Amino acid sequence: MKIGILTSGGDAPGLNAVIRGIVYTGIATGKCEEFVGFRNGWKGVVDGDTVPLGRHEIKGIHKQGGTILGTSRTNPFDGIGGVDRINEVMREQGIDAIVAIGGEGTLAAAKRLTDAGINIVGVPKTVDNDLDATDYTFGFDTAVQIATDAMDRLRTTGDSHGRCMIAEVMGRHVGWIALHSGMAAGAHAILIPEQKTSVDQILEWVTSAHDRGRAPLVVVAEGFSLDTMDDAHSERGLDAFGRPRLGGIGELLAPIIEERTGIETRATTLGHIQRGGTPSAYDRVLATRLGMAALDAAIAGRWGHMVGLRGTDIITVPFADALGKLKTVPQERYDEARILFG
Amino acid sequence: MKIGILTSGGDAPGLNAVIRGIVYTGIATGKCEEFVGFRNGWKGVVDGDTVPLGRHEIKGIHKQGGTILGTSRTNPFDGIGGVDRINEVMREQGIDAIVAIGGEGTLAAAKRLTDAGINIVGVPKTVDNDLDATDYTFGFDTAVQIATDAMDRLRTTGDSHGRCMIAEVMGRHVGWIALHSGMAAGAHAILIPEQKTSVDQILEWVTSAHDRGRAPLVVVAEGFSLDTMDDAHSERGLDAFGRPRLGGIGELLAPIIEERTGIETRATTLGHIQRGGTPSAYDRVLATRLGMAALDAAIAGRWGHMVGLRGTDIITVPFADALGKLKTVPQERYDEARILFG
Amino acid sequence: MKIGILTSGGDAPGLNAVIRGIVYTGIATGKCEEFVGFRNGWKGVVDGDTVPLGRHEIKGIHKQGGTILGTSRTNPFDGIGGVDRINEVMREQGIDAIVAIGGEGTLAAAKRLTDAGINIVGVPKTVDNDLDATDYTFGFDTAVQIATDAMDRLRTTGDSHGRCMIAEVMGRHVGWIALHSGMAAGAHAILIPEQKTSVDQILEWVTSAHDRGRAPLVVVAEGFSLDTMDDAHSERGLDAFGRPRLGGIGELLAPIIEERTGIETRATTLGHIQRGGTPSAYDRVLATRLGMAALDAAIAGRWGHMVGLRGTDIITVPFADALGKLKTVPQERYDEARILFG
Amino acid sequence: MKIGILTSGGDAPGLNAVIRGIVYTGIATGKCEEFVGFRNGWKGVVDGDTVPLGRHEIKGIHKQGGTILGTSRTNPFDGIGGVDRINEVMREQGIDAIVAIGGEGTLAAAKRLTDAGINIVGVPKTVDNDLDATDYTFGFDTAVQIATDAMDRLRTTGDSHGRCMIAEVMGRHVGWIALHSGMAAGAHAILIPEQKTSVDQILEWVTSAHDRGRAPLVVVAEGFSLDTMDDAHSERGLDAFGRPRLGGIGELLAPIIEERTGIETRATTLGHIQRGGTPSAYDRVLATRLGMAALDAAIAGRWGHMVGLRGTDIITVPFADALGKLKTVPQERYDEARILFG
Known part of the structure; x- marks a missing residue:
């Protein structure tokens, strides 16, 4: 069997360890000895742009951030892509199956392709940890740290300046990084x-900490909205008062807190350093x-499945069960964290 | 209710975060407002040696290693200890319940005391991750990192010297730290x-890596034995040939590997830096x-239970179910890791 | 002798180590046994707001960022301050001398006060490393790291996305942090x-790196200006085209680079994490x-001097020689670094 | 001009940054476009074992520990080496000059070869920081950190166990790492x-700290001797009592301190993790x-010189002035540090 591997969407620490896990397992067990990497996600698939992956290429890469294959946000159904094109590329290059490492969008595309008969196994990737079919995704722990x-x-x-400090962290739709790093x-x-x-x-939490002699520390996920911000506001990049928004939510909150409490307040947006x-x-x-299990799933022909973590076990789940459900922070986990605010 | 907290056995990163979790939850929810810490584990209990624990004492301690309460290996049933003495101390100081943070030994003592009517909730602590009733124990992740x-x-x-490097890590009875850090x-x-x-x-693994152009890296848990070492050897501190053993197993292996393969070999014992x-x-x-859940368990009167992690949930487990079962590395996890040796 | 210590201006990693160095040296050598800290910089001096500083207070603080004394940007000549007020506070509290730890502004105020007869020794503090009378200032190495x-x-x-990444670092007037971290x-x-x-x-450097197959990395000091930005622009917060500027120089450059080169470009402002x-x-x-030497200078009555680093030696320099000269990056150091751009 | 580069002796963090600095400067300035690396120190020179060094080989290596060229302790005057052999290799491969990166031994060999007419520039390397002709050597800062x-x-x-902790650090002949890390x-x-x-x-320092409520921390350089140990003892691996010594000086001291003070004492030998x-x-x-300056020195034909750091400047020094003088910790630096013992 010859397997092609792709990484798609935003980079996450651990992508290279997945790639190494897949290839190493294939070679060391003799279950699969031929691997190629598609360059830059689905773009490499539709372009037939591949690089060989052997022992030499994967040496020591599990320690490196990012992805040696490159990544992109290309959708395989846009433009010249689609089932026929991908079948063509695979046939031309003699590739029997694909391991697709990516987020919700990648896995949704993988499902459509699998339904059309292409052999695909998925590995979930989201630094935000928002996929329902796995307890944790790789990259999340690094981002939290x-x-x-x-x-x-x-x-x-x-503490030194008696300031309120705001840290804006990743999390467009879910607050897992904010919850864990804040705790x-x-x-x-x-x-x-x-x-x-x-x-x-928010002001009550800030002033309460300040009154106890602490320098208030606020962590805010980039996707957080004030209750006065309707979704349309957020989506259109408006602030709580309907004005065009500059900078992230952290920079929006800082002057509000400073003006209303009199406590000097500074915001820092951690940004890309969280994912590299x-x-x-x-x-x-x-x-x-996860990479090792993905290879096993491919060998076993479990097409249309992705691997995941359940407790301490690596499991496989059908795409159909895994997709479409955003794993949000449940109320009880938020309530638990909230006790520690004050 | 007035609760006494103790930390017992070897220190582990996270002990202070447990203490803070217990006290903070009690105070912030109003469920319990009075806490004391017993100094130096069970020793402080039998000596009645306590310190007050309030907001001030727990400020920021979750970031610090070790335990602000001190710890010891004192067994509460040795010498002047025992059920009567502990009842006496608790009565004198008006302490209603104890949260005991410790390993197998501590929890076994806690069980005996609970069976005798003393109100105790346990929090498992073992850097080695060898307790069966919890997926992971705190301190393990830090040690692995x-x-x-x-x-x-x-x-x-x-790599620079073309040497075989041996790292001896913690793990007297189980190999979890070696397994995870080695992977x-x-x-x-x-x-x-x-x-x-x-x-x-071992020589085959080392020479195989060397033949592929790698500098062999061997990780060995301190409790590892060669198959030629019977348990008596290990316990009496003898080496594989029955000679008195100086230094740890890493230092025992280094000259054997060097002599038999001709590859220059160096051993490093990581020792105490792994747990502070x-x-x-x-x-x-x-x-x-875990600390927050322990407070809740105490408030709910779940005496004789310890808290633990199952998947992403915090659970409680009766001492009886938790003790006496060493959580060893299962064969399938070792086989999985072994694929990557070569 | 009784010595008062103050920390003034922005915080810097190492302030607490200076404080500990001063106090420890006084106590351990018996040269000075009484110390107080002024709270929040010069504000504490004019308010007579002091805290005792002894062995207990300085225990282990050299490992902590920030300053245990608090800091502010208060100028001792503003409002109720000035020579008479400070003399009054020192007389009332029996303080014989002050060690002032701060930047250019603090040391300038210290000079004026010394000229008026107040006993002051200075310790230079600037994360930006822009003081001429010392090879390096504490906090700089941490910020660079x-x-x-x-x-x-x-x-x-x-590398994974084929993007140009811009990092905006501290350095309002000088580029030392950018120079060292960039190198x-x-x-x-x-x-x-x-x-x-x-x-x-800039575009030439970026495209040249891109053409060699690298993901261009640009580090920019917050005080950098394009040659089309006159000083008035920069001061008034205008961008290169005279438009009001939102965000820092990194966010200004990113869209320019992206538009002109077609290379996707992202900016990250490291901000406050560099100084804590x-x-x-x-x-x-x-x-x-530096703290130890400041105590020695005070004991020796070297008022109006500050301590500094010259090679591997700690020296003392009169305020008059140290002030008013911004230590900028010399042309030859920039030329040296520039060789490595391409 | 064609330049050959070698790294010799124990590895040190920064070796690769030196190599990159040399090659990058040559290529980017056009001053020298051809470089080779000798594999495994002088061994590669006498064996004529070289690898090409260009932009591709040096990409990103400044972030990696060790040396991409490999290293050895081979002396070029042993066995088949010597001036004639090296001249032969250089002539055969068209190599005009050598940049030798190494410690006292390497530089002494380089001097002998230069005296015999071979074109060599040196770069000093010693994690121990014991070379007199430079303020600091690379690798030292990393080891101290x-x-x-x-x-x-x-x-x-x-602190948690009330123990005395001993850390044995590098430093066979000098105590710089112990001095700086201990401070x-x-x-x-x-x-x-x-x-x-x-x-x-030693016992007085330990008990004094213990009496003040601290957990004594002792840092000992591997080359330290008790005053009862004569040099012959140390060299023959005998302990303070003339018995054969097992393990390092830290492990020798631990039982002595424990027995004599009653304070539980543990030693940790940091070993190789300090230099990788x-x-x-x-x-x-x-x-x-240093690498950039070494290239410049080679271009300028400053044979028989090594580069070094003086204050913030990179200088060149004749081998003759640099060798034979071990830079020990001066008495005043030790006295300064000693004040902080208690």
Whole structure:
């Protein structure tokens, strides 16, 4: 069997460990000895742009962030893509099956292609940890660690100046990174997309911490909205008052908190540093195991399935069961974290 | 209600986060407003040696390694201890219940005391991750990360000098730290107590890596034995040939590998750096959640139970179900890791 | 003798190590046994707001970022301050001398006060490393390390997506942090306030890196200006085209680069994470030594002097020689770094 | 001109940054476009074993520990080596000059070869920082940071258990790493080869810290001797009592301290983790600048010179002036550090 591997969508620490897990397992067990990588996600599939993947190419890559294959947001059904084109490329290059490593969009495309008869196994990738069919996704632990380290640093500045510090972290639709890093850093308020919150409530958390002699630390997911912001506002990039929004939600909140409480307030947007660089040991182990299981699934012909983590076990799940359900932060986890605000 | 907290046995990153989780939850919810800490484990209990624990004492401690309460290996049934003495101390100081944070030994003592009518809730602590009733224990993730970072460093030295590098990690009875850090670091051999292995097998792994142009990296748990070492040898501190053993198993293996393969070999014993210092974000979150759940269990009067992690949920388990079962690395997890040796 | 210590201006990693160095040296040598800290910089001096500083207060603080004394930007000559007020506070509290830890503004105020007869020794503090009378200031090494770590992370994302990544680092008037972190990270362009640069030149560096198959990495100091931006523009917050500027220079450059080269470009502003948190070992040693030398200078009555680093030696310099000269990046250091752009 | 580069002796973080600095400068300035690397130090020179070094080979290597060229302790005057053989290899391969990156031994060999007419420029390498002709050597800062991080970790364990913790760090002949890391970590005793010390003095430092409620932290350089150990003892691997010594000096001291003070004592030998892995930003900048200056020195024909750091400047020094003088920790630096013991 000859297997093609692709990485698609935003990069995440651990992608290379998945690739290495797949290839190493195939070669070391003799189950599959021929691998290619598609360059830049689905773009490489529709373009037939491949690179060989052997022992040499995967040496030591599990320690590197990003993806050695490159990635893109190309949709295989846009333009010249589609089932026929992909079948053609696979036939031309003698590729029997694809392991697609990507997020919701990639896996949805993979499902459509599998339904049309193409042999695909999926590996879920989302730094935001918002996929329902797996307990955790690789990259999430690294992002939480980086955000926590950054907040540990921000905090000493807040303490020294008596300031409120705001850290804006990743999380467009879900608040997992904010929840975990906020709990790890000891934040006085955690603001997540799942919980629209009023300005007054935020001010209460901030002033309560300040009154106890603490420098308030607020972590906010990039997708958080104030309760006065309707979804249209958020989508159109408007702020809480319907004005065009510059910068992220953190920079929107800072002046509001400062004006209303009199506490000097500074926002920092962590941005891309959360998703690059060396993966944590946790993510390396998880990504390696997912890659190994994906190879096994391919050998077993479990097309249309993706691998995932359940407890300490690696499982496989049909795409149909895994897609379309955003894993949001449940109310009880938010309530649990909220106890620590004050 | 007034609750006393103790930490017992070897320190682990996250102990302070557990303490903070317990106290913070009690105070912030109003469920319990009075806490004391017993100093130095069970010793403080039998001595009646306590310190107050309030908002001030727990401020920011979740970021610190070790335990602010001190710890010891004192057994509460040794010497002047025992049920009567502990009842007396609790009555004198008006303490209604104890949260005991410790390993197998601590929890076994806690069970005996609970059976005798003392109100105790347990929180499992073992850097080695060898407790059966929880998926992971806090401190383990930090230890794995430290060991992985160390091996990443050892590796560049191995590559530069063409050496075999051996890293001896913690794990007296189980190989979890070796398994995870070895997989994260890309080790060519992982040697754990659960898998007695022959010198010939180890040499095969080492030379195979060397033949592929790699600097062999071997991770060995401190409790690993060669198949020629019977348990009596190990316990009496004898080496594979029945000679008195100096240093750990890593230092025992290094000259054997060097002599038999001709590859220059160096051993490093990571030792105590694996269990101290700032806990990882993962461990801070886990420890905080376990502490919060322990307070809830105490409020609910679930005496004789310990808290644990199952998947992403915090659960409670009766001591009786949790004790006496060492959680070893299962064969399938070792087989999985072993594929990556070569 | 009784000495009062203050920290003023923006926080920097190492402030606490300076404080500990001063107090520890006084107590351990018996040269000075009484210390107080002024809270929140000069504000605490004019308000007579002091806290005792002894062995207990300084225990382990050299490892902590920020300042345990708090800081502010209060000028001692504003409002109720001035020579008479400070003399009054010192007399009332029996304080014989002040060690002032701060930047250019603080040291200028200290000079004026010394000229008026108040006993002051200075310790220079600037994360930006822009003081002429010392080879390096504490906090700089930590900031460079944090910026370098962040760029190492940004780079893997750039490589995976084929993007140009821009990192905006501290440096309002000088480019030292950009120069060192850019060289450490292997940046393809380093943009500093000392070197106004044209858009065309920047585009040439970016496209040249891109043409060699690299993901261009640009580090820009916050105070950098394009050659089309006159100083009035920069000061009034206008962009290169005279439009009101939103966000920092990094966010200004990103769309320009993307539009003109067609290379997807993302900017990250590192902001406050560069100045908080645990100081590097280098900064701990430097700050400790500066604090120790400041105590010695006070004991020796070297009022009107500040301590500094020259080679590997700690020296003292009169305020008059130290102030008014911004230490900018010299042309030869920039030329040296520039060789590595391409 | 065609230049050959070699790295010799123990590896040090920054070796690759030196190599990149040399090659990059040559290529980017057009001053020298042809480079080869000798594999495994002088061994590659006498064997004529070279690899090409161009843009591709040096891409991103400044972030990697170790040396991409490999290293060995081969002496070019042993066996088949010597002036004639090296001349022959250089002539055969058209190599005009050598840049030799190594320690005292390498530079001494380089001097002999230069005296015999071979074109060599040196770059000093010693993690121990014991070369007199440069303020600092690359690798030292990284080693100090790693040792400091490790001691920060050991300390929380010491505090929790009320133990004395000993950290044995590198430094066979000089105590620079111990001095700096001990000062950065706040050690209560720093034991270095330059200062023979009595057991009684060490016990006094340890008990004094213990009496003040601290967990004593002792840092000891591997080459330290008790005053009862004569040099013959040390060299023959005997302990303070003339018995054969097992393990390092840290393991020798631990039982002595424990027995004599009653304070539980644990030793950790940091070993090889101090010299591998990603170099610190400081070391990357220093090593890059040294490499660039070495290329310039070669272009200028400054044979028989090595580059070094003086203050913030990169200088060149004749081998004759640089060799034979071990840079030990001066008495005043030790006295300064000693104040902080207690």
